[in-house]
Amino acid sequence: MEKSLEKHMDETFKLPGVAAVLCTDRHGLCLGAKGSAPKQASGPIATLSAMAGNLCAASTTSPVVCIESEAGSVLIKSCDSLSVAVFKTM
Template identity: 85%
Template sequence: MEKGLEKHMDETFKLPGVAAVLCTDGHGLCLGAKGSAPKHSSGPIATLAAMAGDLGPSGAASPVVCIESEAGSVLIKSCDNLTVAVFKAT
């Protein structure tokens, strides 16, 4: 894994309330995970980010997808060919 990506994942994982971080490429390949992030969810995470991007006007920045449950939430954001999911516990 690229050291820069690993450093950013470590910094994000240390933020209060963050239970896990997962990074995936545009095809759903898991590039890295910290904490309790389920690596098998990298494909659906990449797909959700791509589908959410299709909802907005072309050329607009990709949206942040937030999935909430009683156990916590997942924030998903794409930039270039990288998708990041931040899992937060309640």
């Protein structure tokens, strides 16, 4: 699984405007990071993803959380037991 995760992170990191990618498990353990992603953000990322899932419990797909600032944005999505955060620059 590690090689597959690394491959997907590398592919995502190469997309235009992506400054960092961070993957975490549902407990907040950082499973991998590329670029300038703050590894200490893995816990809050897992929590935000779980809370968004609770808000949209009736939906069959997990929601995407978008946090925007003047410097850029962070997109957070869960799939199975993983949460992925993509940090984008403006």
